[in-house]
Amino acid sequence: MIINLEDVTVAKNKTILNQINWKVERGEHWAILGMNGAGKTALLNVICGYIFPTKGKVEVFGEEFGRYPWQEIRKKIGWVSFSFSEKMHDQLQNIGLEVVLSGKHASIGLHEFPSDADMEKAQGVMKSLGVTYLERQPYAHMSQGEKQRMLIGRALMANPEILILDEPCNGLDFFAKAQLLRTVEQLAAEQATTIIYVTHQVDEILPAFKQTLLLRDGGVFATDRTDKLLTSESLSAFCRTPVRVQKKNDHYLLEIEAEVRANPSQT
Numbered sequence: 001m002i003i004n005l006e007d008v009t010v011a012k013n014k015t016i017l018n019q020i021n022w023k024v025e026r027g028e029h030w031a032i033l034g035m036n037g038a039g040k041t042a043l044l045n046v047i048c049g050y051i052f053p054t055k056g057k058v059e060v061f062g063e064e065f066g067r068y069p070w071q072e073i074r075k076k077i078g079w080v081s082f083s084f085s086e087k088m089h090d091q092l093q094n095i096g097l098e099v100v101l102s103g104k105h106a107s108i109g110l111h112e113f114p115s116d117a118d119m120e121k122a123q124g125v126m127k128s129l130g131v132t133y134l135e136r137q138p139y140a141h142m143s144q145g146e147k148q149r150m151l152i153g154r155a156l157m158a159n160p161e162i163l164i165l166d167e168p169c170n171g172l173d174f175f176a177k178a179q180l181l182r183t184v185e186q187l188a189a190e191q192a193t194t195i196i197y198v199t200h201q202v203d204e205i206l207p208a209f210k211q212t213l214l215l216r217d218g219g220v221f222a223t224d225r226t227d228k229l230l231t232s233e234s235l236s237a238f239c240r241t242p243v244r245v246q247k248k249n250d251h252y253l254l255e256i257e258a259e260v261r262a263n264p265s266q267t
């Protein structure tokens, strides 16, 4: 078990997370689907030890929160967040290769001359993400989609045992999104790393994410195999509104029933 949450509750002036139970086995790939304000970020913060649970037990890599130095746990987790890409001001002048290399020590710039082995690894990571062409390009001049892939590369440089992709398609146009999803799909197929993909969007949940957690109002609505959860019936209950889910070319598509009724040609 790589993550084990038991009855985790976080209460501030309101209940943010409510009795979360969730178990992740090493090597599994999970999607976390939830609307705005469902508690996705809070849940990630609990796992990474930035928010203390009010009640319940948090175990990561078999260690219990409160009984183990969590900075050691964090070193083994790569959390790639869209909001982080906005905060990378210090990386702006760095070229792609330097951004990826800096992930080895989770630093902003490069403080030491990289070894040949590190260079080789960074180049390998960039190749696997399809961004070799960005090795010499300043981060500042990259598109949003390229920056996102660069940040994934940066996280991979530290050999994380858990890779968290936190809404990585935010702000991407449909082409960049398709490209990024292809990269994620490939990553999930090739890497032994446990990947957690956090999203609002059903169509981003790729076949490689075989397990899904539906998070609603700070609580676990359901956890199960993705193909069992991403159905019209279960997502209608989850969304509290009739929706229709279809699978096309391995992608799930969700339509709100009212829209379908307004345009019967789609049925």
Ligand SMILES: Nc1ncnc2c1ncn2[C@@H]1O[C@H](COP(=O)(O)OP(=O)(O)OP(=O)(O)O)[C@@H](O)[C@H]1O
Binding pocket: 012, 013, 014, 016, 034, 035, 036, 037, 038, 039, 040, 041, 042, 043, 200
């Ligand atoms: N420190 C805090 N104090 C009080 N309320 C908080 C705190 N942090 C988060 N919340 C609230 O908890 C709820 C869950 O927030 P969270 O950011 O985890 O949601 P989310 O699922 O990540 O949403 P989004 O998809 O919009 O990013 C929200 O209603 C938020 O306002």
